[in-house]
Amino acid sequence: MSKTIKLIITLSLSIAVLAACNTAEESTTTESEKENVTATTESKEVNESVETEDTKAEDAQKEEDTAAEETQSTLTFYSKGESKTEEVTEISGERYTLQAIPGFSLTPEEPGKDMLIYDQDDTVSMRIEALTTSATTFDDLVANTEQTMAAISEDYKPYDISAFVEGQNLSNSTAYVANFDTEEVITVVFLKADKLVRLTIYDNTEVDLSEAMIKMGLTIK
Structure with a gap:
């Protein structure tokens, strides 16, 4: 090759x-x-x-x-056997805000205590006490509330508010009621975030706004 x-x-x-x-x-x-x-x-x-x-x-x-x-923006409650829905407005106390339906006014009573009064009948009202967890404990406030209820009536008893507190993000709650013919006194104690709140509700069968006042009180923040 x-x-x-x-x-x-x-x-x-x-x-x-x-x-x-x-x-x-x-x-x-x-x-x-x-x-x-x-x-x-x-x-x-x-x-x-x-x-x-x-x-x-x-x-x-x-x-x-x-x-x-x-x-x-609205609050639904039962009054005299009927379901009612009212628009709410935010109002402020010394240490909190709450949603209130028309016809109620918030008045300071003393430091740490306010009265939410029904404008048409001032015997219908709710005392609001807003405390912090550093001031007292839930158990102590409940014990004090029971003493107060016993002084009001020996026949006071627990009051079921489970349907009202559902979805309210409460850490704890309890309630009591004392009935007097046409009138009643309800106390509600609850723990919400860092707030301890006691509601004392005065109502009568003619007006019947206890449920509305409890639900307004539970909106406290």
Whole structure:
């Protein structure tokens, strides 16, 4: 075999090898680019999925907040056997705010105590005592309340407010009632966040706004 032919064969093989290498490199580059595109697409899809879930969570929270605001804008209660719904307005005491229906006025009584009075009949009212957990304990306030109720009537008894306190985020609560012919006295003690509150409600069968006053008192914050 002549040197010229060998040289031609060698050159041909070298060119073939180089071509194969270039093809392999191009193939590798193409595959790498495809992998990068795929990874980028998957990452984008994951991010979009996360953003969608976050958006859904935010929308759900906004709906809950709106519903809560709508719920707090009215108060529904029973009076003389009928269900009534009234719009509420926020009013402020010395250490708290509460939602009140029309026809009631808040009057300071003494430091730490206010009276929520029914405008049409001032014998119908609710004394509000708002304390902090640093001033006393729930158990001590309940014990003091029982002593007060015993002084009002030996026949006082526990009063079920479970239907009223549902969803109010209270840490603890209890209530008592004493009945006198057409009148009644109800005391409610509850712990809400860092506030200890005692409500003393004076009502009569002619007006019958005990439930309304209890529910107003439970909105204290």
